[in-house]
Amino acid sequence: MKSSVSIIKCASYEQRLVETSVRRAVDSLGGIAVFIRPGSRVLVKPNLLMAKEPEFGIDTHPEVIRAVIRILKEIKCNILVGDGPSVWGKQIENVDEVYRRSGAKRICDEENVEMVKFDKRKWHGQFPLTSYLNECDHLINIPKFKTHELTLLTGAIKNLFGLVCGTYKTELHKNHFEINDFSRVLVDIYEKSKPALTVVDGIVAMEGDGPATSGKLRNLNLLLAGSDCVAIDTLMSKIIGVEPMDVITIKEAVSRKLGNANMEEIEVLGERFEDCLGRPFLLPSTSFARKKIPLPIVNIIRRLVKYYPFVYEKNCIRCQACMDACPKNVISMRPYGMHFDYKKCIACFCCQEACPASAIKVKKSLVAKLIGL
Ligand code: SF4
Numbered sequence: 001m002k003s004s005v006s007i008i009k010c011a012s013y014e015q016r017l018v019e020t021s022v023r024r025a026v027d028s029l030g031g032i033a034v035f036i037r038p039g040s041r042v043l044v045k046p047n048l049l050m051a052k053e054p055e056f057g058i059d060t061h062p063e064v065i066r067a068v069i070r071i072l073k074e075i076k077c078n079i080l081v082g083d084g085p086s087v088w089g090k091q092i093e094n095v096d097e098v099y100r101r102s103g104a105k106r107i108c109d110e111e112n113v114e115m116v117k118f119d120k121r122k123w124h125g126q127f128p129l130t131s132y133l134n135e136c137d138h139l140i141n142i143p144k145f146k147t148h149e150l151t152l153l154t155g156a157i158k159n160l161f162g163l164v165c166g167t168y169k170t171e172l173h174k175n176h177f178e179i180n181d182f183s184r185v186l187v188d189i190y191e192k193s194k195p196a197l198t199v200v201d202g203i204v205a206m207e208g209d210g211p212a213t214s215g216k217l218r219n220l221n222l223l224l225a226g227s228d229c230v231a232i233d234t235l236m237s238k239i240i241g242v243e244p245m246d247v248i249t250i251k252e253a254v255s256r257k258l259g260n261a262n263m264e265e266i267e268v269l270g271e272r273f274e275d276c277l278g279r280p281f282l283l284p285s286t287s288f289a290r291k292k293i294p295l296p297i298v299n300i301i302r303r304l305v306k307y308y309p310f311v312y313e314k315n316c317i318r319c320q321a322c323m324d325a326c327p328k329n330v331i332s333m334r335p336y337g338m339h340f341d342y343k344k345c346i347a348c349f350c351c352q353e354a355c356p357a358s359a360i361k362v363k364k365s366l367v368a369k370l371i372g373l
């Protein structure tokens with residue numbers, strides 16, 4: 001069966017424009033009632049990665065969250081909004097700060113909608129997901145359109161990692177640090193959570209070393225919506241200029257028959273897809289796709305080539321967020337600056353994702369330099 005994805009152009013985060021555009025995206029698919037039962041309880045999950053204001057372009061913009069809330073209100077849903085931000089270890093109390101600075105709390109207060117924290121969990125095999133998944137009838141996923149240092153794309157599937165409760169995210173990074181393995185976990189989470197509807201905030205997107213302060217903002221002016229996260233990620237990968245099968249989560253999801261990555265099986269509604277393609281995105285420094293190397297060769301050289309984080313001391317504010325984020329506890333603060341024990345580093349780049357000051361950069365191993373990666 002074909003998957004439908006709507007794409008709507010939206011030039012700014014002006015409140016009425018965003019609401020109209022999100023509504024057009026959902027209506028192109030047949031309307032909200034196709035996905036959500038009127039009067040049901042709905043968990044809305046934006047991407048609230050870190051405590052940064054909307055202009056940083058890291059978190060889902062609050063006006064996109066508002067638009068989804070308003071559409072749900074029209075069919076009298078009981079709405080909860082929440083995410084498991086990139087706060088680590090003992091910093092769980094910082095969730096309030098993430099909700100406040102991202103603008104999500106203000107929007108929810110104005111719309112009289114409750115924001116919840118993912119502190120109660122239910123185990124699903126090897127990981128615990130927020131118990132709100134079980135307490136709600138539907139999940140709506142609102143990712144931010146970004147590149148990602150580890151998974152290449154922060155799209156519809158990757159955004160669901162935030163459903164994992166608190167410190168277990170760190171455990172999963174530690175135990176499944178190899179990209180194929182980690183992508184399998186992400187697809188497991190997709191299989192368990194299966195959002196009824198996904199709306200992607202790609203009005204201001206991020207390219208380069210995303211998904212946080214080291215990425216570069218890019219005005220993409222697009223919203224995408226649909227129920228097949230594989231099809232949505234496929235269109236997102238085409239937009240950034242990458243073959244969908246180079247995104248391991250897409251490849252894994254297709255192998256499990258969880259969605260369509262074949263363009264002939266994806267019906268694009270709204271804009272003409274060709275009109276949404278601009279110059280390719282800057283890809284993360286760690287990305288093999290950047291060099292257009294075929295996947296079988298990537299799988300061979302991946303074992304030889306290493307990337308490591310290092311601190312650009314001029315930007316570092318000694319906040320220690322990287323230390324709290326590191327699943328292997330290999331970062332320490334020394335009088336001369338931050339120190340990494342590279343023998344134990346698993347190159348997961350959680351430290352870069354957690355750094356609020358764009359201080360963590362990527363360095364290459366000698367082999368990577370020698371073969372020009
Ligand atoms: S130092 Fe950074 S990249 Fe290395 S294991 Fe720790 S968080 Fe991951």
Ligand code: SF4
Binds near residue numbers: 315317355
């Ligand atoms: S590198 Fe970033 S996260 Fe680590 S201490 Fe410096 S500013 Fe904080």
